[in-house]
Amino acid sequence: MAQLVINHDKINHKKMMELIELCPFNAIEEKDGLTYINSGCKMCKLCVKNGNGAIEFVEEENITSVNKKLWNGITVYIDHFHGVINPVSLELIGKAKELAEVISHPVQAILIGSGVEKIAEELQHYGVDEIHVYDYKELEHFKVQNYTEVFADYINKIKPSSILVGATTLGRSLAPRVAARFRTGLTADCTILKIKPNTDLVQIRPAFGGNIMAQIVTERHRPQMCTVRAKIFDAPERTKEKRGKVTNHEVDVKKLNSKIQVLDIVKKDAEVSIADADVIVAIGRGIKKEEDIAMVQEFADLVGGKVACTRPLIECGWMNNKLQVGLSGRTVKPRLLFAFGIHGAVQFTAGMNGSETIIAVNIDEQASIFDSAHYGIIGDLYKVIPKLTEEIKKDRKINF
């Protein structure tokens, strides 16, 4: 079995204290004078790298691994509602085509629903090689167990090497169940995807809730699964001509027996969506009082922007959570984004790095937001925003 082995003979008390201090997850502890690793361990292996042999990583000798050659193709789950394909699914088709080319695999789509022929036809304009359709009236509503059954049927029949799922509400509910069913890895909210010649999917995402990127692989299992948020990748151009084979699959309808009842589906009120904004004025912990948001709003109105924010302002209840940019909020790609008083944790930057021009204002010159910015001002937003507002007004001859 792969495990961390502690060489107690190489550890004196001082070394033990160093190791305890070294572990960022408080997973190394002392018990009866000996060093132990507890269940807080995230296997970052820093203790192995920096422990001078005190802790070793020992791999299992006969690692059981799947035969990767039996798993072929990159599959995109097609998320749709009322006959419209969710843009994130098209973006994933774009990425799947890139990845598939490297390893000469086909790109597949799995389409689940009721009355979805039109969607299948539409998909033929985006360069998918095979479109696998499960069209049953029992699948009209998303009931997670029924969709999991169908997805499992697909994986057993087609054996795709990788599966990409949009991180929509539905995708984030369905993908984990499918992953658990196959006891395989699912990496959430990937921001970069690459592929190795041996078909291992390289999944990169911000990790540990902070300023760190983690590169994750699912070396010994297939299918490899990941979710990706909207606006991370680019959708392919819609082609005029159609291509790609549509296959209708049969499934035992007796298995589609979820007891969940869908009583009603209500379209949510049209709301201010920051995801579509051309200009975004984002604020963070640098804002000291709720009333100060008015100053930001005035500036945003002048530049034709929408005000958005980071997680702390949501947590203190000053802003609506629909206005949060970042991994736990929305991913945005505006033409212009201002970041006022935002330190720039990956949690946030991963949700806005695609913006065309980023302007950051922060009082701390070490703030990591400046690593994402194209223009930066080291200064107090309470001085900078009024000054910028004044300049714009002067320029446009606005006298109030």
Place this chain on the structure above:
Amino acid sequence: MKIAVCIKQVPGGTNVQVDPVTGVLLRDGVDSKINPYDLYALESAFQIKKQIDSEIGVLSMGPPQAKAVIRESFSMGVDTGVLLSDRKFAGADVLATSYALAQGLKAMGDIDLIICGKQTTDGDTAQVGPEMAEYLSIPHISNVSKILEVTSENLTVEADMGETIEIQTIGYPCLITVEKGIYTPRLPSYKNKLDTATRGIKVLTFDDLDDKDEKKYGLNGSPTQVERIFNPPKNPDKEMFLGDEAAIELFGKLKIRKII
């Protein structure tokens, strides 16, 4: 009715960085807290208990220090607490964590309703709830934004599906993950804290679980591996301004480049 709420101890701060020279993770502070999203799960359980006589138990997994969050939940009104803690669970990814938790829930006896927060602030995956439900072969509804009706047979809820709200009825046993803002979480009460100061927290180890296949837990039960961790790439060509005139200079530049 028996309700289980899954809670997690997470780092208090999120400011973690990699030292570029040594590759060591640097933390600011070591304090930890209950995952903020779990407070909404706990409050949902308390609200249900108001309508239907229930016993609320919490389950957490982590090192012995994680007992602190269970104790905190006692002072909010939770009845019983279980901590899953064993070195054999070390190095678990989402899947192995979900499996161990699902086994822990089984060990807690017949549970009608499992409530989880939407996600954690340190992992941000939102996957553990649905994966546990799959392992327990029970239905689940994610992103529950409102609980409309509670009966002894089922729950009727609103699920926030992004563009739509779906009203669904789900029978027990089942699992729901609740949205932030479903209710306003209560604060721990000092009286409860005193009253529960000596209440025991049951610690479950590997040996207490039904499935004793070591390949399904910890590192060995984790299909994903972290190959490396690194700081995000920096942007080398940026223009910086400072001083009193910074805003004016920046505005000038943006105007020339037709950005504003």
